[in-house]
Amino acid sequence: MSSPALLFQALRWRVFRNSLTIVLAQSWWRVATILFSCALIWAFLFALSWYGFHELKTSPQWRIPLEGSLVERVFDAFFLTLTILLTFSTGIILYSSLFAAAESQFLLSMPIPDDQVFSYKFQGAVAFSSWAFVLLGSPVLLAYGIEIPGGAPWFYYAALPLFFLGFLMIPGSAGAIACLFIVNLLPRHRKHLVIGLCILIVLTSCIWAGLWLKQVREVGFGARTWFESLLSEVSFLGSSLVPFHWMARGVRHAALGQADLMAYNLGLVWSYGLFSYLVTVWLAKKFYRSGFNRLASGGALRKRYDGHWLDDLLVWPLFFVDAQTRMLIIKDFRTFRRDPAQWAQVLIFIGIGSLYFLMMRRYYEQDIGRSFKIGISILTLTATSFLMCAYTGRFIYPMLSLEGKKFWILGLLPLDRSQLLIGKFVFSAVGCLFAGEFLIVFSNLMLGMSWLILCAHALAVALMALGLSGLSVGLGACMPNFRETDPSKIAVGFGGTVNLIAGLMFLALVIVTVAGPIQFLHGRDAERAVPLDTVPWFIWAGIVGGVVISGTATWLPMRAGMRSLKAMEF
């Protein structure tokens, strides 16, 4: 006989081993592709961080001592951001894992202590929410260790995983306590309330950060002075009572070879992490099952759903598609808007976008050079395209897979299966076009860009909206995952990763071909606006090239997706 904790570990190991065996037996290249993609992203971040630290250290403009307390402030901000993100992501993952998963019901009907079930779920949620952050954080810290004068000692590299492991328990526990608190104490319509609160907090944080950065901007973007001013604004982060500061301090001491101070901070992180974990588990022992009961029986047995004005609003821009396809699009939209977990994430995207534009506003108002403004407009185009890529990858790609078990309804309807894909394509493209064009036209007008640049950027966004929609819908039909019901897991699977990489490559191509020549033209003569009648040939060639690339990215995956869908048996 073993303790439930050991049995859960054994269960986790068996599930992992069996999954790996299946994937390797069926398509080892899928694993290789995912690993290669992760390695590529990691290497890019490492190179970027290395370059950044090197510039900070050696550039005459900056001359920041990497071993000094200024860098510690940077790490303070870095670990504070990690704390906030991990708290939210762990809380959201735990909410669905503890209270909505069929496994929870199975485990809670067995004679297993509630705190043991909770611990098992908690570990899974922390691992799932933190792996990406570790992937993104580790290259920064490794680059710091290499670039610090004299190089960091060996124990710096050995201690990094220990710091991360201890630290993850703190935001994870905070998210879990918030989750238990919300489920047990808040009134009805908790799902909406929880997600609303999360969005409110994220948006408030974004606006606060934006205002703060705006204030910092008053000092002027001028290398060291700006950097020091920025850090003086975050001096409050350096309180010795907050865990993210122990992380920042510990990492710096480790890099400087101060083993005793490193061990002291590592001890603080671990003791605080373990303590918060114990408190969380103790709370779960008391409140997990009662929360499960409260959530299951808190609302009405049946809820009446009516039409919504948003559905009617969507009909208007879809005048050009036939009635059947329009109804398919409305069906997808209804499914989307009735799932708070889906639209809440879109709102977070909007929050991130708002933050970006809030930060950029200062540039619109300031009398800055034309070449700098053109650079900002390219940056805005890139940011908008990334947002569209994230949206299509996360929400559009999984749409066909999610039809899986319900496909018999659509499959028996008197319509061509290709209409399904066209409906999803139109749904995606219309959404991307409206949001993307609004952002790009608005920002270009604010920056006072010429009509040539505005039109070229608007065209680039339109091409990207079509191409990304074609890629996501087409590849979604080529590589469906009908077993999975969680869209976020479909999006991070093999097909989702391929779609993401293809999308990023496509974006890079469109930006280089459509916006690149204009950047080149203004690079030659930055202060002169080019009249339309003297537009050089390479601009037109770039536009034609962009149209061809977008057409290819739309048509090929859509055609492959339609063929795959028609050949599919259900």
Add this chain to the structure above:
Amino acid sequence: MIELIHVSKKYGNKLAVNDLDLTIRKGELFAFLGPNGAGKTTTIKMLCGLLFPSEGSIRIAGFDLETAGKDARQHVSYVPDTPFLYEKLTGRELLQFVADMYGMPKDHGTRRIDAMIDLFSLGTFVDDLTQNYSHGMRQRTVFASALLHEPMVLIVDEPTVGLDPLGIRLLKDVLRNETKRGATVFLSTHSLDVAQELSDRIGVIHQGRLIGCGNLDDLRQCADLNGTLEEVFLKMTDEDQTPEDAFTAAARQ
């Protein structure tokens, strides 16, 4: 073995189960019938400790489910209408996990697993991943895991859905044998023939109230109708007749 003492359950303002007072003896097979939305699954979830009564209390094998839930659940097995299986485990690995979670000694656990594999004829697929199982295979595997630790109380929700005639025959034999062993079976079903054939007593729930309880003759008296179980059930749960009317009529009988 199972005691529901004036149990009520509310979902918001809606009363899903209304003052359910019921005792089921050791070794009894109790069939729980009712139309869709009558409160059957809510009652079952309360019996498993997944939901708590808004009023009243539930005791399993003498243990109160709210204050001594772990002890009570040690004696209970639950087979839900949509059974959960770990898709990336084999049937044998799932059975081993359940045996370990119920604290069965290793040798005894292995013997019981082999016995369950024989009983439910799992041998041909027990070492395949459960993600490849058909509905019938899944149902048999879930029953095997539920009976592995020889529970004193077996709670079964809609077990016959999707089973072929052979599977239903096997299920009936298993349930009968369980009661012979001394286990109490709480069977929620829409299959009236299964309920009539197997049960010692039948309870009929309608709009949250237990409107009839007893053997077929008792129910006939309740419904004031000398017909088949189907006719009796349809009359008792007639939408034109309120549960209060049915309850009053039953009490009068």
